[in-house]
Amino acid sequence: MENDAETVPKKKEGNGEKHDDGEDEDDEDDDDDDxxxxxxxxxxxxxxxxxxxxxxxxxxxxxxxxLVGSIGMGMVFFCSPIVSIxxxxxxxxxxxxxxxxxxxxxxxxxxFTKSLEVRYFTYGILFGCGSSFAFxxxxxxxxxxxxxxxxxxxxxxxxxxxLFSVGLPFLLKVVGRALGxxxxxxxxxxxxxxxxxxxxxxxxxxxxxxxxxxxxxxxxDSRSWTQQCVSQMRKYxxxxxxxxxxxxxxxxxxxxxxLGYFVPYMHLVKFVEVEFKEKEKAWVVLVCLGAMSGVxxxxxxxxxxxxxxxxxxxxxVASFIILGIMCMMLLQCQAxxxxxxxxxxxxxCDGLFITLMAPIAFELVxxxxxxxxIGYLLGLMAIPMSAGPPIAGLLRDHFGNxxxxxxxxxxxxxxxxxxxxxxxxxxxxxxxxKRLDSGKDKMLVSEMVMNGELLPGSPATEAYI
Numbered sequence: 001m002e003n004d005a006e007t008v009p010k011k012k013e014g015n016g017e018k019h020d021d022g023e024d025e026d027d028e029d030d031d032d033d034d035x036x037x038x039x040x041x042x043x044x045x046x047x048x049x050x051x052x053x054x055x056x057x058x059x060x061x062x063x064x065x066x067l068v069g070s071i072g073m074g075m076v077f078f079c080s081p082i083v084s085i086x087x088x089x090x091x092x093x094x095x096x097x098x099x100x101x102x103x104x105x106x107x108x109x110x111x112f113t114k115s116l117e118v119r120y121f122t123y124g125i126l127f128g129c130g131s132s133f134a135f136x137x138x139x140x141x142x143x144x145x146x147x148x149x150x151x152x153x154x155x156x157x158x159x160x161x162x163l164f165s166v167g168l169p170f171l172l173k174v175v176g177r178a179l180g181x182x183x184x185x186x187x188x189x190x191x192x193x194x195x196x197x198x199x200x201x202x203x204x205x206x207x208x209x210x211x212x213x214x215x216x217x218x219x220x221d222s223r224s225w226t227q228q229c230v231s232q233m234r235k236y237x238x239x240x241x242x243x244x245x246x247x248x249x250x251x252x253x254x255x256x257x258x259l260g261y262f263v264p265y266m267h268l269v270k271f272v273e274v275e276f277k278e279k280e281k282a283w284v285v286l287v288c289l290g291a292m293s294g295v296x297x298x299x300x301x302x303x304x305x306x307x308x309x310x311x312x313x314x315x316x317v318a319s320f321i322i323l324g325i326m327c328m329m330l331l332q333c334q335a336x337x338x339x340x341x342x343x344x345x346x347x348x349c350d351g352l353f354i355t356l357m358a359p360i361a362f363e364l365v366x367x368x369x370x371x372x373x374i375g376y377l378l379g380l381m382a383i384p385m386s387a388g389p390p391i392a393g394l395l396r397d398h399f400g401n402x403x404x405x406x407x408x409x410x411x412x413x414x415x416x417x418x419x420x421x422x423x424x425x426x427x428x429x430x431x432x433x434k435r436l437d438s439g440k441d442k443m444l445v446s447e448m449v450m451n452g453e454l455l456p457g458s459p460a461t462e463a464y465i
Contacts, residue, residue, distance in 0.1 A: 071120060073262065074386025075128025076135060077378040083136040084375025085237065092137035092144075096199035099133020104192035106130055111185035134195055136378065139358050140371045141202050148305065150362060151312070155301020155355045162294025162351070173283075241373045245430070246310070247364045250423050251377050254357075257320045257416025259384035260409035261353075264327060264346055265289070266389040268339075271402050276336045288340055289347040296351020304356050310363055310424045312356055319352035320417030327410035331403055384412070 086095045106126030110119055138157075146153040176184050241247050268289075272282040296319075304312045326345045333339045358374060365373040392405040399405075 071124030071386065072128040072131075074382050075125060076132040076382075077385055078382035079129050079132035080136055080375040080378030080382070081237075081372070082375075083133050084140075084372040086133065087137050087140055087371045087375070088238070091202075092141045093200060093202040096134045096137040096202060097196050099130045099135075099137075100192050100195035100199055102130030103127050103134055104130070104189050104196065107185060107192055108189040111182040111189070130192075132378075134192075134199065136371075136375060137199070137202065139374055142358065143362050143367050143370055144203075149302075151304035151355065151359045152301040154358050155297045155299070155304075158297040158351070158354055159294045162290045162297065238369060238372045241365050241369055241376065244364060246423050246427050247373060249426060250313070250360065250364060250420060251380050253416045253419030253423070254316075254377060255380040255384055255416075256419060257324075257413040258381045259388045259412035259416075260324065260327060261388065261413060262385050263388050263392045263405070263409035264330070264343075267392055267396070267402065267405065268330075268343070271330070271406075272336065272339055275402070276339070278336050281336065285339060285343045288343040289350070292344045292347030293351040293354075294347075296348040297355045298351075300352045300355045304359055310360070310427050312363075313360060313420055313423050315352050316356055316360070317417045317421045319349040320413040320420065323349035323353075324410040324413035324417070327406050327413070330406050388412075 083095065083099070103126075106122050106128075110122040110127065113119060113122065142153050142157065143150060172184065175187060179187070265286075268285050269282045272285055273279050300315060304315060307315070323346060326342050326349070329342050330339060333342060357377075358370075361373045361377065362370045388409065392402075392409055395405040395408060396402055
């Protein structure tokens with residue numbers, strides 16, 4: 001276990017810091033708890049994934065070492081559509097607390113096994129699924145507290161995770177070498193134990209969409225068994241969000257971009273160690289990513305609030321395109337300081353993307369359907385996010401260098417960013433079409449009313465009286 005501990009410093013972790021900027025009501029205390037919740041989940045999932053990759057790569061090829069972290073991260077997103085249903089049916093508080101308990105069991109049990117296959121289940125499946133149930137409600141609950149300044153609140157919440165990303169590597173460097181791998185995992189599981197109690201502070205401000213549908217629901221009486229099953233499925237799976245063309249294009253664009261998004265997080269430290277022989281300073285790149293991501297999240301929140309409607313998507317467009325270019329620029333760096341500069345831009349783009357995801361979802365579908373809209377989006381992100389790092393690792397193993405791997409990581413974000421650029425344009429076209437249709441309807445109504453005045457007793461006259 002001594003060798004295992006040497007790689008622990010690369011891994012960074014965090015519970016949450018509490019900074020929310022209230023605007024509407026006296027919910028500042030509740031928002032602080034939501035900040036803590038989101039910070040714990042974001043940091044533990046992402047940084048433990050990096051830790052696993054760094055630990056296993058000593059004895060496994062890049063493909064398998066990347067797969068370990070990708071399973072856990074992928075399960076967080078893969079389970080999100082199911083989590084959104086639980087969030088709608090039983091509420092944010094119960095869902096988040098139950099998920100934190102499952103994640104605690106998964107992370108804690110990982111410390112008692114040395115089998116890689118068992119850890120695929122305890123860390124990848126159990127911890128990943130539990131983290132998904134705890135993470136998703138923390139995104140949704142902010143929409144209950146904030147309206148006009150949702151971007152700022154989301155920025156403050158996600159910035160707290162970056163603060164711990166910067167500080168915890170130093171702590172874990174000491175703890176990892178002193179205690180070893182198993183005890184380090186037990187210490188990290190304590191954050192999930194705290195998460196259980198923090199989730200109990202969630203206080204939704206308006207009823208869920210399922211409650212509203214239940215009030216309007218008619219008795220099934222004469223409906224067939226098939227019709228009743230379809231009706232029940234529609235209650236749980238709200239697919240109405242996919243009827244919106246803007247949402248479909250936005251979700252597809254993000255799913256495309258995310259294929260290369262997670263590659264730098266999983267391979268950057270190894271790239272620095274191999275190309276620049278900086279084994280002692282390699283963890284600095286992750287600190288730079290976390291620090292600049294915090295700056296990006298803090299800045300993009302208020303900036304997004306100032307941009308009306310869906311035009312804030314252009315910030316995501318810019319972040320994805322720059323992120324893709326920076327992934328390719330890593331290969332052009334001739335010195336370690338060049339990698340640091342590129343990591344600063346990567347972190348900034350990460351902050352812009354993460355902070356604006358929830359506010360844009362609320363803009364596209366409204367607050368009552370935002371939970372499942374976010375859930376479906378994260379579910380679509382699961383496969384490309386899980387596949388990206390292993391594919392990059394496979395390319396590295398095959399060609400013996402990171403040239404093609406980082407070019408592969410840079411292309412999808414650029415393509416995804418270009419796809420997202422069409423969303424505001426599609427929205428404007430839909431608005432123009434609605435205005436034209438409403439104008440035609442008014443003209444038809446006026447003509448019908450005039451005919452009704454000329455012909456008393458006509459159906460048109462009676463219909464509009």
